[in-house]
Amino acid sequence: MNQSSKYKGNILLIDDLSDNLELFSELLLLGYNVRSITVSKIKSKTLRIKNQDVILLNINNPEINYYQICDSIKNYKHLTNIPIIFIVSLYDVFDKLKAFEVGITDYITRPFNMAEVVSKLETQLTIKRERYSLEEEVKKRKQIEEILNHSRALLLSILNSSLDxxxxxxxxxxxxxxxxxxxxxxxxxxxxxxxxxxxxxxxxxxxxxxxxxxxxxxxxxxxxxxxxxxxxxxxxxxxxxxxxxxxxxxxxxxxxxxxxxxxxxxxxxKKFEIQLQEGNRQLQLMANLDGLTQVANRRCFNDYLEKEWKKHLQQQNPITLIMIDIDYFKLYNDFYGHQKGDDCIYRVAQGIAMIIKRPSDLVARYGGEEFVVILPNTKIEGGLMVADLIQSTISSFSIPHEKSTVNPYVTLSMGVSCLIPDGKTTSKDLISKADKALYKAKNQGRNQVINEEK
Structure with missing residues (x-):
């Protein structure tokens, strides 16, 4: 509502000056902001007063037509919706029905009682305050509704344009x-x-x-x-x-x-991730494979033996290692050439791999013409059986070796060791025992399998 904080309300008093001063003064004393104009000002159509809350039409002149004044007030757009209260003489001829039709809100009879005037004013001011609050609430709700509609439209647009x-x-x-x-x-x-x-x-x-x-x-x-x-x-x-x-x-x-x-x-x-995983797998495979023989390399052997050693230490199970050496390979290489030497190493490696079937077993190139086989959860007897199978398999290949002093074909010397890991031994002990057994096999004529206990 248009109302200054220090006033109860803004009152426009339209008066023919007969008792203007008394009413004007009383309203001011009661805390209302009052502006007074004459009927002639209304008729001149030059009224510029705005922000009024109630109009008091106090005319004590039988020559003035109340109804025409109301029509004149309604011609001012800024006064159209402002409540109008008539103050009329008790004995005036007053057509209430017509008065309400032309736009008055209420009326007071003269001689007026100030308490009645205030009561009528406060009623209209309260109605206007409530209407103003309601209008503001409606305005806010419309704004919120517009924001929500805009948000819904925006959200719908985002959803419909999403690639997901x-x-x-x-x-x-x-x-x-x-x-x-x-x-x-x-x-x-x-x-x-x-x-x-x-x-x-x-x-x-x-x-x-x-x-x-x-x-x-x-x-x-x-x-x-x-x-x-x-x-x-x-x-x-x-x-x-x-x-x-x-x-x-x-x-x-x-x-x-x-x-x-x-x-x-x-x-x-996902395709890139799969390609990357496959690439990493290939790199891992390449890092663990010996390029010539396509069996595990020395690095892979070392890592796998350490892992299995720890596992067997916890489980207290035996682990067997076979060390293998191609007999008189230097003489083979010198006589047949390096290309033939590489072919020989490859065929021996693949022959050993043919015998090793369990997923937990590992065949690796230990270096040069030497190979190793890790047999988890295997006793010495099992290791010796595998060594014999390897020996017979390579023998069946009948790879010529004219410079060998033990056989006209390629043969192998092997050392086998077996340990149950404990706190006093390490994987190096297992390697050392197999190496010593291999040394004995070579020292005792080659082309044979030696157990580390012999």
Whole structure:
């Protein structure tokens, strides 16, 4: 309401000057902001007074037509909605019906009682305050509604232009058990609908999300239920071929008694990740493989032996090691040449690998023409059997070796050792024992297997 903080209200007094001074003074004394004008000012159509709350029309002249004055007041746009209170003589001929039709709000009879004037004024001021508050509230609500509509339109625009599938879903619970039996899709953008080969209208506001998600993975429904019941977010990648799309990612976040779901196409990044993993695997393989023989290299042997040693120390199981050397290989290399020498080493390595079947066993090139075999959870008897098989396999290859003094074909010397790890021994002890056994085999004529205990 247009009202200065130090006044009760702004009163426009239209008076023919007969008793202006008394009424004007009384209202001022009672705390109202009063402006007084004459009827002639109204008729001249030059009135510039604004921000009035109530008009008091006090005319004590039978020659003046009240109703015409009201019509004149209504011609001023800034006064159109301001309440008008007539002050009329008790004995005036006063057509109340016509007065209300031309726009008066109330009337007071003269001689007036000031308390009645104040009461009538306060009634109109209170009504106007309430109307002003209501108008302000309506204005605020309209502003909020406009903001919300704008926000909804903006959000809808963002959702519809998103490259990700986006949906908001509401839980549908069993009336008795309160368990979630399905979800209703409240919001669905075009990408989300397309992922399921549906239109938005086919999904929005309808049940059936359980069946919809089962097209991808039936277990996902229980995962989404867990999101709602526990409040824990869910992020998972999965393979699901859809044209050029093959890898998708779900991100589900609890939203009141439901959840918001984002489905993202991660095919390019996933393919890159897979390529990177494969590249790393190949690099790891290359780092652990001997380039010539394609069996494990010395580094791989060292790492694997240490790992198995610790495991066998905890479990107190035996671990066996076989050390292998190609007999008179230097003479072979000098006579046949390095290319033939490399071929010989490769064939021997592959022959040894043919015998080693268990995933836990390892064949490695120890250096030059030497090889090692790790046999986890194997006693010395098992190691000797494997060594004999290796010996007979290489013998069956009949690789010519004219410079050998023990056989016209390539042969092997082998040393076998076995230990149950304890706090007093290390993996180096196992290697040392096998090396000593190999030395004995070579020293005692080669082409044989020696147990470290002999």
């Amino acid at each position: 599938g986006v949906a908001a879903l509401q839980s549908v619970r069993h009336p008795k058990t309160k368990e979630i039996k399905d979800f209703r899709c409240l919001v669905v953008n075009p990408i989300f609908a397309k992922l399921f080969n549906r239109s938005q209208s086919d999904i929005i506001g309808k049940l059936g999300f359980k069946n919809l998600i089962a097209q991808i993975n039936i277990d996902f429904f229980d995962d989404f239920v867990k999101v709602v019941e526990s409040g824990e977010s869910l992020q998972t990648d999965f393979y699901h071929p859809l044209g050029e799309t093959s890898w998708l990612q779900f991100v589900a976040v609890k939203l009141e008694d439901g959840f918001a779901l984002t489905i993202r196409d991660i095919t390019p990044s």
